[in-house]
Amino acid sequence: MRIALALKGLDYKAVPVALQDGEHLEAEYRTVNPQGLVPVYSDAQILLSQSLAIIEYLDETHPQPPLLPATPLERARARQFALLVASDVQPLTGLRVMSYLRDACRLDVAARRGWFNHWLMEGLDALELWLTAAERGTRYCVSDEPSIADVCLVPQLAVARRSGIDVEEFPRLAAVEARCLALPAFIAAGAAPPAPPS
Numbered sequence: 579m580r581i582a583l584a585l586k587g588l589d590y591k592a593v594p595v596a597l598q599d600g601e602h603l604e605a606e607y608r609t610v611n612p613q614g615l616v617p618v619y620s621d622a623q624i625l626l627s628q629s630l631a632i633i634e635y636l637d638e639t640h641p642q643p644p645l646l647p648a649t650p651l652e653r654a655r656a657r658q659f660a661l662l663v664a665s666d667v668q669p670l671t672g673l674r675v676m677s678y679l680r681d682a683c684r685l686d687v688a689a690r691r692g693w694f695n696h697w698l699m700e701g702l703d704a705l706e707l708w709l710t711a712a713e714r715g716t717r718y719c720v721s722d723e724p725s726i727a728d729v730c731l732v733p734q735l736a737v738a739r740r741s742g743i744d745v746e747e748f749p750r751l752a753a754v755e756a757r758c759l760a761l762p763a764f765i766a767a768g769a770a771p772p773a774p775p776s
């Protein structure tokens with residue numbers, strides 16, 4: 579959501595929610611999102627959850643630059659990549675699922691790590707293969723402009739990097755990521771990994 583806001587050049591006030599401290603599960607936050615998940619987006623009129631719904635809302639209310647490409651096939655392809663991340667990978671690897679595996683299923687660290695890596699790697703493999711299959715020499719996932727696909731891909735790769743996965747094993751994903759992270763909007767949104775210690 580932050581990347582989409584930055585690509586659109588929109589000013590916003592970020593209200594951090596400390597997930598590791600369980601702030602999102604407290605009654606106060608649940609008055610904002612009863613589901614207890616981030617992000618939510620609000621302006622004077624509305625309160626919305628679900629990243630993809632928010633991003634499409636921003637795209638429709640602030641059409642420039644478009645986050646969904648020009649042709650029906652490119653739009654479908656962009657949504658395909660975005661959904662692969664947001665519906666197939668993130669839900670299986672998110673904090674609440676990992677906490678449930680620890681607390682309710684009593685899985686140890688190794689088993690939880692195995693679960694996390696399995697679903698994340700399966701998703702990255704699929705994204706890389708689809709990117710290869712759809713390869714038309716474009717700068718970003720779907721076209722020569724960043725789309726909703728890139729907006730979803732880059733944070734998922736940041737999660738992979740933080741988890742010690744070698745993203746360079748996925749050369750097409752890594753190349754798209756590098757191009758995105760050279761864009762001011764991705765930098766402004768904090769999508770770039772921290773610089774290595776000197």
Ligand SMILES: N[C@@H](CCC(=O)N[C@@H](CS)C(=O)NCC(=O)O)C(=O)O
Binds near residue numbers: 614617628664
């Ligand atoms: N489908 C939701 C997923 C939201 C979600 O899982 N957000 C994570 C942070 S990226 C979260 O709030 N995790 C807290 C938890 O799992 O307890 C979306 O795309 O917005």
